[in-house]
Each structure stands twice: as structure tokens, then as C-alpha cells.
Amino acid sequence: MNIKGRYIVSACALLFTQLATAAGMDCAKAASVVEIAICANKPLYELDVQMGAVYGRLIKAATQRQPEVKSAQRQWLKTRDACGEDVSCLNQRYTDRLQALHAQWTDAVAYQPDDIDKQVTEDLQQRIRDMSKVYPEFALERAVGSLTISKGQTSFDGDPNDDPSEDHTLFPKKTPKGVTQDEWRALTASGLDADAAQGRATYTLMDLDGDGQRDLLIATYTGGTGLFTFYDTLRRDGGRFTRRLTPYDPEAGAGSSLFSISDRGADQWASWIKSHGRTYLAFRDGSYGVDELYLINPLKINRQIPTITVRYDYRLTVPRSQYREADNTTYKLDPGLRKTLSRALIKSNAGKPQQPSESTAPLCPIPASGEGDDNYSSYGASYYAVEPVTDMTVIIGNDCYIARLINWYGRYGEKDGLNALLMLRKPGSADPEQSYSINGRRHVTQVSSEVSARGAELF
Template sequence: MYIKGRYILSACLLVFVQQATAAATAAAMDCKKAANDVENTICANKTLYELDAQMGTLYRQLMSAATATQPELKRTQRAWLKTRNACADDVACLDGSYRQRLQILKAQWTQAVAWQPDTVDVQAMNDLQESIRAESKGHPEFALEHALAARAFESSQTSFAGDPVDSYGEQTSFPKSRPKGVSEDEWKALNASSIDGAAETGRSSYALLDLDHDGQRDLIVDTYAGGTGLFTYVETWRRTGERFVKRSVEPESSLFYTNDRGANQAISWIKLHDRIYAAYRNGAYGVDNLYLLNPLKVNRQVPTVSVRYSYALQVPTTQHKEDGTSTYELDADLHEALNQAITQAMKIASDSNPDAPLCPIPPTGAGDDDYYSYGPGHYTIEKIADLPVMIGGECYIGALIDWFGSYSEKTGLFAQLAVRKPGVEASGTTYEVHGRRHVTDVSSTLGKVELNGD
């Protein structure tokens, strides 16, 4: 199973508590037995009642998961109840008390159930690192891709789409009838679990496959929510007995979420040392960071493999016009000048003085700031470097940009060199830049997931 795109992914709280509505309601207080001002106030206020239901569900889950700290948990919960009861019939006081306590319990839950990579996970990370190094000798451009493909996870899988909610099919709900390939037992468990998409609006699709080798298939929910970033969210639900239990307590959290603008990420489902990982790749110019996520647990410190690249860049003589199909040929002198600038680009980026202007500042004309960089970029692109470009004896301001290291077999790295005359109020000219990469270093560590576009 493979999902690819350019994505923005922000740091989400990844915690594991079932949020089925029926279960939460069952965990709330019995209002028929309300015996004081506090309980009567909670039962008369929908928001407070829902907060109490969340509290009951979360407390019971935490008591079950954190057995070693149960005495302390009971003590602090009793102390909180005394503080809550002091609010009496003050709705604002009760609301704040509940929310503060829920925040504390959620943090404790995260700590209790967070995945702790063991020696097998570390060995899997190290083996993948060595495999990428070995692949780089014969496939210096696509060593990471080859290593992942060799470990692709194959399993009995059933995929199905949600039912359209509107006439445009831009929003879906969980299917009302059993999809082909879903067993009666799985269908019963799915319907008992309040499954929906990973976002309030958008198109959701679903996949059943066994992610933990327990003989029962788990659920992956993939929701395209659109928006400016063309967001896609992916969440997992573990099959536990007669239900599927969501990996996360937060309604908007996800195992990972992605978009098709502003980053370069991909997910590969792989198998290492008989364990299944969601191998999440986050790319930028010069590096791919690969995070081995546990697909059914909270991920904090995760095995990470970093692959670094060096590039041979060049400006093609044949350039495309703005329509994307028509072409033109660069003048030989201009072509040579652009390539000279590109050849020096990375040395300039690493060694130049950022406080020095890229082109000489004349005594009159535009303000000084116009000579230090090309200017701000857009969130959908990555600026690699600002650089001077000498054309016909004149100094121009250049900016080398790419799409966060996005790479293809046909063109390699597709980048652009934007060039403008400093002090002139006119848009610059953009030229295509292609580059071929090779692996220069592969390293590994345990660390937090860090992503472009946060």
C-alpha cells in the first residue's frame, strides 16, 4: 500500500483513547442520581455533561493502561473532585476545571501508551540504513526507493470508498451496506465502532489489513479534505475484540496528515524483522528523512533514517515557455552565465556572508534591502539559495528554488533559477534547472518526527 504526494504536516498530539459516542455517554454520570448543586449543574448543561463523559472515558482507559500508577491516579482524581465541587453551580468554573483536568489526563495517557522502540525496532532501523548504503553503490539516485520497495508489506487487503453525501461527491460518510471483501464479523465490528473519516468534511476511503499479526485485520482511514494545501489525513483503528478502537483521542489528530502543496512526503508500508511500519518520508533539498512509525500506537521517539544527497545542477539549453509546452533556445552567452551561477550556488549558500549584498549597491536608486536577496518566496516552494548572476557584465539577483527535493527519473531534480535586475520594478525571468543526485551519507537515530510546512 503506497501513498504519495507533496505534503504539509504539523505536529499533532498522538494519543490512544476510544471516542465512540455511546461509550462516552455511558461513562458520564447518571443524572437520575444527581445529589448536589454540582451534579445538577452538570446535568443541566450539555457542554459540561459532555466534558464529564469525556472525563469518565479517559479516566477508565488510563486506569486500565497505567496499572503501576493507579494509586496516585486515584489520589489526584479525588483531589480534583474536591476542587471541582468547590465550583458549586458556577458553570464557567466547572468548565475550566474539567478542561484543565482533561489536559492533564491526556498528557498522562500519552505517556502511558506511547510506543517505546525496543531492540528489534532499533535493529530494523540499522538494517534499513545498511540496505540503503548498499543500494547506493548501484543505484545512487534511488537507493532509498529501492530499499523500501524490497521491503514492501504485502497482505490480504480490502479497500472500499465512503458513500457520497452530496451530489458532487466531495464529502462522504461511512458505507451503509457491507462492501465486497468485508466479512460479516468485520462489518459487525465496524458498525459497533462509530467509524467515520479523519476530517469533518472530505472524501474518505478505507482499507482493512492486519497491521499487528494478530490474525484480525485493522482499519486504515484515508480522508482527502482539500483546502489550500490539498490536505489528506490518515488514521488507524485497531481491531480489539468486537470493536475497532481509534489510535488517537483527539478528533482531528492522525497517524500522519499530508497535502499536495508545500512539501515533499510519501508513505510506504513496509515489513522489517516481522514488524510492520508506516515508513514516512519527508524530503527537502539535499535530504530525505525517513520515520518508521508504529501504525497502531502513539509515536513520539521513532527510529529515523536520514539520507543525504549531493547534486550536479545544470540549466538546460532548451527552456519551456509559460504555456508549458512551447520551447525556446537560450542564447549561448546567457546559457553559460546561468550555468556559472548555478555551479557556484551551493558554495555561495554555505560560505557567503549573509550580511553582504549580492550585487554592488549604487549610490542612488532602490533601497539597500533590494540587493541582499531575491525576496520572499511562496509556501509551495523551497528556496535553496540567493545568489548573484553575472550577465553581460551586469550583476543580477538570483534565487534558486525547488519543490522540497521532489525528484523523478526523467528530469531528476526539477528546480528553477529566478533572475531579476536589482532596483527595477519589474518581474524577473525564471529558467528551468535540472539536477542529478547521488547519496553522500546515510545515518540513523531515535528522534521526533520533524516535517516541512509545520
């Protein structure tokens, strides 16, 4: 699923694509039209194999709902058999049922936030409110920073690959500095070469569950269009490290993800925090006017995640000094134009984040020879790595321009605050578009929390 320029990898989706090793129906005993059709079609037979594996896991996980699950499966078999030898119908029946079983399996094994999680969320929420009175621009960062774990961690990189054509690293051959011999034996016994094969890997040892033994975080840079880095955790379990999914799916392997970060477009960061004796992965996902902070249980499957939402308003300004990308120089903006652009920003109410307008009314008058309504009602398509904030009208002299304020998903710094661009084009004209730097200073307007159903995408 794509979320503001990033992808979150679902363990459920991963399992769906893996061919289960459990046996499918016994084709030597196939008797009905449906059974013969399935056995004669390899893709259908493989779906039946997956069905057996996922159904078996669900029966084990949903102990109190077994009668209900079994009854639903018997009913599904009737609908499947109604397809007869229609391969397309059978394929659809299996696909739909597998998706339903996966969803039920996830519900059955996912971690359920408890009273301690609720208290942690409420306390952090209040901490952000208190910080906003002193640090109105960076209340969230300060609050999270006050709980960040700063000790007890050891990090090391994978070894360079001997083959220059390969982009992934290799699991280290020698004991890294800061790793005990006991931890090294457990690491080498855990088959971590498969994780390194996914990309350039970095490993961090830290105690994630408070049992006195350090667990393992693996960060793997895979690149791609979003320059993605995927993160997963393994629990220290006796003489080895085991994956989060292993208690529920013994066949789980490398490639699952607790969360991911995109370095192109998205404004995201993650921090390990500790509160009320528990360790959380505080994952922040930002956009214009809002930050969402997810408190993720690092060693569980997370479907419902405590989420804190921080909202901001901005005081937008048009800097006098502007940058000209064509020749990499700066120039002083004409005072009259600067005033015009400032008025347009104020009139658009862009400093108070809002839902994009669905209005199709033209932003500039459509002449009789105009190219059509679409060319006059919005700025047009936008690049995926930037976030459109709002479209507006700018009148310069006697000319009407359509402008769009864009930013990089609320990315914010101490020096300039919000860095944004106001892009202008004259509809119906072949003149090149123009752009002007916009800065903004933010302050917190609202802090709220909920248990987010979007946690279904974060495993």
C-alpha cells in the same frame, strides 16, 4: 503544526478541544472564592471538566507515578487558588496545567521502540547503503520497495453522496468485493459513518499486527490549502474495529490521524513494509538534499519514532532547452547566458545542500538611491508551496542580479532528476523577474538514524 507545507494532526490536540463528559466540581457545594468564580463562568467550568477527565486518564495510565502525579496536582491547586476570583489568571492556570497533563498522558501511553525496532532500523539503514552502490539516485526507494507488503490487502471507496453540495462520501451500503462476510459484519458494527463525514474516504483491510485478522486503514481526503489526506488505523477487536486511542481514551472518535500527506508543495509518500515479523508504516518526508523516513507503529500512539535520514548532493545543470510559460513554448538558451548561470550555481555551492545563510550582506551593490538593504541582501519572500534552496549573485553583462534557486521539496524523477527553477530579479528595477529551468542528479552521501522526538506530532 506545519511541517514543510503540511499539517500533522495530533490526537493530543484533538482531545484538548473535546469537552470531556466527566463531571466537574460540584457547584452546589462551591464555597471558596475560587470555586464560586469557576461555577459562575461557563468556559472556566468547562476547563475544570476537562481537567477532571484528563487527570483521571493520567492516573490510570501512569500507575507507577501516581504519587508524583497526585502531589503535583495538589501543588497546582494551590497556585490556582492564589488567583482568587481573577478569571484571566484562572484561565491561564487551567490552560497551562491541561497542556502539562496531556504531555504526561502521552508519555505514559505512547509506544516505546524496543530492540526489534532498533534491529529493523539498523537493517534498513544498511540496505539503503548497499542499494546506494548500485542505485545512487533511488537507494531509499529501492530499499523500502524490497520490504513492501504486496499481498493480503483489500481496498474500497466510500459511496458517492446523494447530496451534490456535500463533498464527503458515505460508508458503503453493500459488501465490497474482497471483503468477507465476517469482516463486513465487523465493519458495519463499528460506526464508520463518522469517518466518511470528514471527507472522501477510502478503506483498506490488511493484517497490521500479525494476529491473522485484517485491521482497517481509513484514508480521508479533506482538501484545504494543502490538499490534505489524513490516515488512521483501527484494530480488529472481536466483532468490531476499534480506534488506536480507544484503550486509553474510550471517548476517542473519528478525526484523529496516524499521519497525513499534503499534495501541494510537500514531497511525501508512505508504504507498508514488513521486517522481522513486524509491519510498519514507512512514511517519507522529503526536502532538498534530505529524505527522512519514519517507521511508525500502525496501531499504537507514536511519540518516539525510529527515523532514518538519507542525505544527497546534486550535480546541477542548466538545460539548453528552456520553457517559456507566457506563451507555452520552448526556446534555446543563449550559450553565453547558460554558461553564466552555470558558473553562478557552482560558485553558490548549491549542489551541496546547506543551511540558509543568515548573512545580511548585500548580494548586489547598493547605489546611493537604492531602496534599502533588504532589497539587495536576498531575493525576498517565497511562496509556501516551493522550497527556497539558496540565494546568489548573477552578473549578466554589466548588470547585477539577485537569484534564488527553488524546488519542490526535493521532488525527484527518473527522467529529469531534480526539477528546479533559478529565479532572477534586478534590484531597484521594475523589470519583470526571469526564471530558468535547472536540473539535478543526486547521489547518496550519508545514511544515519535516530529515535526522533518529532514523533510527538505523529499519533
